[in-house]
Amino acid sequence: MSPLTTAASLDTISRMLDELDEPRIVITEQFEILHANPAYQALYGQVVGQRCHAASHGYQRPCNEEGESCPLQMTLSSGQPERVLHIHRTAHGEEHVDVELMPLADISGHRHLFIEKMQHLPQASSQPVPDKMVGRSPAFRSMLLLAQRAAPSHAAVLLIGESGTGKEGLARAIHQNGGPAQRPFIAVDCASLTETLLESELFGYEKGAFTGAQQRKQGLVEAADGGTLFLDEIGDLPLSQQVKLLRLLESGSFRRVGGISSIPANFRLIAATHRNLQAMVAEGSFRADLFYRLAVFPIRLPPLRERREDIPLLATALLERVAPGRQLQLDADARQWLVEQAFPGNIRELRNLLERASLLTDGDTITPEQLRDQPWPDSPPVPAAGHADPLPFSSTLQPLAELEAAYLQWAVTHSGLSRKALAQQLQITERTLYRHLAMLEKKTPAM
CATH class of the missing domain: 1.10.10 (Arc Repressor Mutant, subunit A)
Incomplete structure (x- = not known):
């Protein structure tokens, strides 16, 4: 293909990209930006002629040489479109960006040009923002990219993570990023409801279905119509209710308690658990068929100990939530002390710790002393010598x-x-x- 033909094709592609609302650039395999649409220029300025890694990151070398994944290098290796999640420098500060690179050969015959598509994640931040998911660590970004991939689909998502890792927050982010914000998001805590109450809450009931049912009641499945049904702690769902949930998912319909008519169900399902559902399936306490229905797209939420570099950032954001208007900050020793903690309760435990410390702090700086001042010891009390209570284990095998x-x-x-x-x-x-x-x-x- 001649240079004239290449220029004409690039001009046509550039005009097409200029009509799009999302940031797009055309780059060469040497990382040079040949065209940037207005949406990209609004975030990064005039960048034509620059290298893409310099425009988005300020790097002098390609992303992979700076410890980041490079979608261009990945595409050159695989010959296929590639997708990563980066933190870009924009006119609004550093932001999480879903970056997708596509070889232009797919549509123009060029083998050495690529379109880079950027999509910002409004529910997440790399800065200490109090009303968003906050983090910069590789584990956090890997989780975000999976959530971003799942959001546009209608596939069932299973969030797996320890207590306090933010499963409901991620569920809301997937919901909000998957369509219009006005769609309903209905959360159900499966662990807090009894078997009989869970059924009537999920499916509703007809008037006269049982004593006290004075009128028809809409269930949460019906309330989630057109939106998302979030079933938290799905591992605590009794077996008797698991079969009813499975029937709902397989048939796409349900009946109210005391009703005879089937009602069509239209919702996107997101479930969450801190349990090992596969182990529960093996021991017979969770149905295998329901597990495979739920685990179409599993996402693991990393515990706080796997993203320690995010703790100072999270702490700053959480202080704005628990003590609004006080301008509280942590001194260097307090930040270091937090980073060294195990946090078995994860983000929830960190928030509670900071809220207590904020109440104990009279000034505007939290020190390790306020963080350590707890009403219980770090570990269970040790009995005095000679009075130790042995653990309930013996040297012989027990059932x-x-x-x-x-x-x-x-x-x-x-x-x-x-x-x-x-x-x-x-x-x-x-x-x-x-x-x-x-x-x-x-x-x-x-x-």
């Missing part, structure tokens, strides 16, 4: 159920924690803890 029950009883007696705190440490819900304790009480003979 697993007996061992689990004995350990739970020991933990309740010797941990020194509240039931809520103990449930968090054991990584179970309060409801599950109370159920196990009730079973233990039934098995314990009266004295």
Whole structure:
């Protein structure tokens, strides 16, 4: 193809890109920007003639030489479009950007030109913004890119992560990025509802369906019509309700409690759990067919210990939430102390810690002393010498159920924690803890 033909084709492609609202550039395999549409120029200025990594990052070398993934190098290697999530410098500050690179050969015959498409993620920030998901770490960005890929589809998403990692926040981000903001987002905590209440809450009921049903009630499945149904702690859903949820997903319809007519269901499902559902399937406490229905697109949320570099950023954002208007900040020692903590309760624990510290701080600077000032010790109290209570283990093998029950009883007696705190440490819900304790009480003979 002659240079004249190439120029004519580039001019045609450039005019097409100028009509788009999202930022687009045309680059060469030497990273040179040949054209930038108005949307791109509004964010990065006049960049034609610059290298793409200089315009978006300020780098003097390609992204892969600066420790970032480079979509151009990936495309040159694979010959296919490639997609990454970067943090770009824009006119509005540093922002998370979904970058997709497409070889122009697909549409023009050019083998050495590429279109780079940018899409900003409005629900996430690389800055300490109090009303968004905050982070810069590779683990955080990998999670965001998966969420960004899932958002436009109608596929079921399963969010997997420890308690306090922000599963509902990510679910809302997927919902908001997947269509018009006015669509309903209905959240259901499966762990907080009894079996009978869960069914009536999900599916609603007809007048007279049971004592006290004075009028028809719309269920949450019906309320989610056209939007997203978020089922939190799906691992705590009783088996009797799992089969009803499976029927809903397979048939796309449901019946209210006490009703006979099928009602079509139209919602996008996002479920979340801190449990290992595959292990629950193996032990028979979670249906395999429901698991495969839910886990079409699983996304793992990293615990805070895997994204320690985000802790100072998160702490600054959380301080704006828990103490608005106070201009609180952490001193250097306090930031370092936070980074070194285990945070088994993840972001929720970090928020609670900062809120307590803000109440203990009279000035505008939080020190490690305010962070360490807790009403309980960092670990369970150790019995005095000669009076130690042994763990409930013996040198002989015991049935697993007996061992689990004995350990739970020991933990309740010797941990020194509240039931809520103990449930968090054991990584179970309060409801599950109370159920196990009730079973233990039934098995314990009266004295």
